[in-house]
Amino acid sequence: MAMPAADAFIERLQNARDAARSLAGATTDAKNAALEAIAVGLERSAPSIVDANAQDLERGEQNEIGAGLLDRLRLDEPRVRALAGAVREIIALPDPVGQVVRGSTLANGIGISQVRVPFGVIGAIYEARPNVTIDIAALALKSGNGVVLRGGSAAEQTNAALVDVVQRAISSVGLDGGAVQTIDPFGREGAGRLMRARGYVDVLIPRGSAALISTVVTESTVPVIETGSGVVHVYVDETADDDMAVDIALNAKTHRPSVCNAAETLLVHRGAADRLLPRLTDALREADVSMYGDAATVERIAGIAPADEETWATEHLALEMGIRIVDSLDEALAHIDRYSTRHTEAIVTRDYASAERFLAEVDSAVVMVNASTRFTDGGEFGFGAEVGISTQKLHARGPMGLPELTSTKWLVRGAGQIR
Amino acid sequence: MAMPAADAFIERLQNARDAARSLAGATTDAKNAALEAIAVGLERSAPSIVDANAQDLERGEQNEIGAGLLDRLRLDEPRVRALAGAVREIIALPDPVGQVVRGSTLANGIGISQVRVPFGVIGAIYEARPNVTIDIAALALKSGNGVVLRGGSAAEQTNAALVDVVQRAISSVGLDGGAVQTIDPFGREGAGRLMRARGYVDVLIPRGSAALISTVVTESTVPVIETGSGVVHVYVDETADDDMAVDIALNAKTHRPSVCNAAETLLVHRGAADRLLPRLTDALREADVSMYGDAATVERIAGIAPADEETWATEHLALEMGIRIVDSLDEALAHIDRYSTRHTEAIVTRDYASAERFLAEVDSAVVMVNASTRFTDGGEFGFGAEVGISTQKLHARGPMGLPELTSTKWLVRGAGQIR
Known part of the structure; x- marks a missing residue:
């Protein structure tokens, strides 16, 4: 696949950003309808997804990427149906957006309340695991976030097919399908640009090897949630x-x-x-x-x-x-x-x-x-979903659920108060 | 002042780290006693602090740093007493450490609880405002954190005098005075090293101009809480x-x-x-x-x-x-x-x-x-203290109180459960 023009990269980030703005105000019902459409889309498109995956597998074998990596990369129809099942589990989870975290009425009568809001756009960098593509896309959607996915060139065809299904499904229920973007076609350079995409991406989540995480943590200027490695x-x-x-x-x-x-x-x-x-x-x-x-x-x-x-x-x-x-x-x-x-x-x-x-x-x-x-597991802890396990101290620590994919903002309601 | 040897820099960070470990387990009573000792120490040492400040002011005048900067830099005895008063206000605030954020008993009988713990070591980079030195040191101490301060070379003598008072006061009540460190003697190079001191510093808080904050955000490999600039x-x-x-x-x-x-x-x-x-x-x-x-x-x-x-x-x-x-x-x-x-x-x-x-x-x-x-102010919002106003979405957003200077950890109590 030829590499797209450089400004096509920014265009994808901008599309995710624009879609995230409208997604932030989407109702839980609308987001759940999109998730159901994704599940149905995955089931219907299973044959073409498996075809795309076969191309990645063939290339992986030619490049001798190893049996372990090939197994993680492989999608057959049962595995695609399992992905659809995982998406349906996310429908059942409570929507964190709009939850009131705390609030009070100040002595001067001003009411303040801190509510959960989506981050905006989440960037995800991971390695050749197509299940992560669906997992992160579904979790981001449920929490009202756009997402830019960098899933590794070894899974490029599979991820393209999956993202196509996801985008069509989201659009089919009247939301903005641009909320989910892949930058796999931009290769390593794209991953590097994603790490410096301040203003487009609000938080970056690396998932994978210790080396991958270390690279993202030290090279990124976008805030990072460090997940993972466990001695x-x-x-x-x-x-x-x-x-x-x-x-x-x-x-x-x-x-x-x-x-x-x-x-x-x-x-x-x-x-x-x-x-x-x-x-x-x-x-x-x-x-x-x-x-x-x-x-x-x-x-x-x-x-x-x-x-x-x-x-x-x-x-x-x-x-x-x-x-x-x-x-x-x-x-x-x-x-x-x-x-x-x-x-x-x-x-x-x-x-x-x-x-x-x-x-x-x-x-x-x-x-x-x-x-x-x-x-130590989001499912075991009763969070219902596994966003990852944070090993940093900022924002989230330990197993992360959907609320950890949100920020907050303060809403202040006055009646003309000044200082 | 001659620049200390390079390993003296790491020594200060290590001292803060070691002290932070013991401070994490200190009781609220012990930390409040240290804060009271700081307030008393500031009052007693006011003349020598003002003397040290006079050296910085003289150097500032020679270097023509400008009237606004000189005013922010200036400490007279009433201002030192005001600093002591601010420290006493922090004594009155609730200690966030040990607060149970949430918890449950899992179906298998395992009890999980998420409790607030100190970050460890907080780094602070700011510009020639000696009041920030005391402010951040007191807030860090109350929240059980060590702190490494980079307060700007224009205030170096003043900050050295203040940190000396703080270290002695903390030691006087039996806690580890090394919890508060200044790296002013290491100049700009020290600030740069602080931004890359992963493993020594858990979070970095820049306070000051938009340019300062932007530098810290883009150059730091330590997680940053971005505060401040407001259009x-x-x-x-x-x-x-x-x-x-x-x-x-x-x-x-x-x-x-x-x-x-x-x-x-x-x-x-x-x-x-x-x-x-x-x-x-x-x-x-x-x-x-x-x-x-x-x-x-x-x-x-x-x-x-x-x-x-x-x-x-x-x-x-x-x-x-x-x-x-x-x-x-x-x-x-x-x-x-x-x-x-x-x-x-x-x-x-x-x-x-x-x-x-x-x-x-x-x-x-x-x-x-x-x-x-x-x-938009921590005091107005009822937080009692002004750590800063976060303009980022990760960890803290808006006015930050003492709880925002903590992380959490999960405590899991079992009776032999396995999966």
């Missing part, structure tokens, strides 16, 4: 219940190792090591987890490779785990402070004071006592 | 009450022209121009306001200079105002959309539909009906 710790305290410690460590590591809330490092209190380390490592080995241990762990347990500095800092996203014996809760807290990406950490303990100290002192988006780190 | 509009609708229109326009422009919530542009509906424009311009002229009008205004009213494109885009912060006659509410909304910095806009009207459309469609932090734009 997640499970700390087994001296007083941990034995079965609970094994269940939680195993679940946190192996339930779904490829996601950000999976555990990467197991810290075990020296006082629990004799009784628990053999059980923990046996269970992990049975689940095919490759383990890397500190010197004390390697000395105690046969067949564990020595860990190095990189072990502790790595988000494996695979059946691999670092294991370290610590002398105290303090040493566990210090290890976490040094290596955590501040996503999720859990302690397994029966001691009240240890639990409360861990909750108070670990500086992560989610801090847990006696639960699997896999519960 | 603020008052729109007099066709149906406006005559007296109210004059009162609000005059108050919005002249009550305190040097601040960001002062009006810069007056838009008047053509249908109200015959009856109101002479009264409005007479009142503004009597208040010594220089006016710049569009062609229609210049034609109607003698002695008004023609406006140009720059008039509409300028935050005058002085007794100057642009005046434009618009054909309709739509034209007023379009003008505001084009030139507003999205701080505050007000409509004066008796028409319900116009009022509601203005509230819904103006995309600014604060949108008003029949009230002076001067009410």
